[in-house]
Amino acid sequence: MLYCIGLGLSDEKDITVKGLEVVRRAEKVYLESYTSILIVAKEKLEEFYQRPVIIADRELVESDSDTILQGAISTDIAFLVVGDPFGATTHLDLLLRAKELNIPVKTIHNASIMNAIGACGLQLYNFGQTVSMVFFTDTWTPSSFYDKIKENVGCGLHTLILLDIKVKEQTEENLIKGRRIYEPPRYMTVAQCATQMLAVEENRGEDVYNKNSLAIGIARLGSDDQAFAVGTLEQLTCWDMGSPLHSLVLVGRKIHDMEIDFIKDFAIDKTQFDFHFAQNP
């Protein structure tokens, strides 16, 4: 049996009791390590689980998934995923492959940013589709996120924006020369996201949002030092939210009074916050 087990958002104790029981008796324990990160080190997990943990990078999961799956034919294999196992497309791929091989799969769910984002005070019902923001380069500034936000804004809904992480990145030179030398990991910040958003609005000019649009910066959601910062996109372009992971919510027009009450506590500038809602009742 292949067990896909969500680890939740923050540390080793966010696993469910059910998940922990499987980890402790599984033949092998893999940790998916490239679509998200836990705040704790692998060693801390191993100590708590009392089990060795095998890091499963993109290469192993996408190109060599049969190595993981073969073991699940006759024994129990635990495949650990930060957040919930259904957070990333990659895992769907692994599950489809398991189906092809007739390997039974069981999922043990957990919190992910997709539902825990409610902690910012906005209601999950009032969110439209979730979008992703990648690191722009000189030659690559994809703006498909802009079209999706436009749809959400058109319906007055909030948008959760998930921010890029780069793990095991290679320089072009190292990639061409086949050298397995990797750059240090990079995690997009709220400030970088807000900056890229405004650059795309400047370029596309469809007035989907602007520098005065209200947004929420979120950092380390679910951990003891999680942080929220409510401000305009312009304010967030220079707001330091500290260490990763970050995400951002663009607040929708149809925000409820109760949501306003709740997020006000996180306002970077409470006077400006009140002014915003006096201007946009």
Place this chain on the structure above:
Amino acid sequence: MLYCIGLGLSDEKDITVKGLEVVRRAEKVYLESYTSILIVAKEKLEEFYQRPVIIADRELVESDSDTILQGAISTDIAFLVVGDPFGATTHLDLLLRAKELNIPVKTIHNASIMNAIGACGLQLYNFGQTVSMVFFTDTWTPSSFYDKIKENVGCGLHTLILLDIKVKEQTEENLIKGRRIYEPPRYMTVAQCATQMLAVEENRGEDVYNKNSLAIGIARLGSDDQAFAVGTLEQLTCWDMGSPLHSLVLVGRKIHDMEIDFIKDFAIDKTQFDFHFAQNP
């Protein structure tokens, strides 16, 4: 400290290790019992937690929340919520009240239908806003859900529809006479939801969906006997998904090939399923 602790979707072992540690040492343990249900009985929770559990019904949480909150001034109180604590508006209300009283609050997240729905094989990124379906009566057939689905359909997105549950319901007579006599709990089925959806489409006639629209019935998500049934709305009107809780997803136009591959396994009629996608490529 008030700890809001998500219990996850199914049974007593879906609580996180962190959540269980708090429950075992908290002064009092409340279980919110009217916005959702666990599949296990209260006694089973108490046995596993090794703690008495106080059922918190709507009355206690909405009208008498200070009873819960007062205890949290000087001791640790655990407030347990099925799924994730931020799943229902009611809990936001409790948290706002805690803020007013300067009571520190900590949330321990868990899976909820809002993210675990990914288990049906559709990507969370491709969902629009979530809607709720209430039990219609002879005189009350609200169709605000229809307008929201219309927005999602306009964007080609999937819609998750959460189905009504009625717990501690009183007949009009008992309510008027002030008699605390409650009707047996009722949980909306996938078939009831599909029927109500088609009735509203018939009435509104805006061609948001029709009897041939593809949908997924979901039952007991996250439990060992969870079930998925993919079919047209018409097929689902007479499809028995077994015991509660149920929910329904209306499939969006922009479905990806990988999603089609995944949900095909759950098709009520595989030939018709293939025909559907041959007609709607």
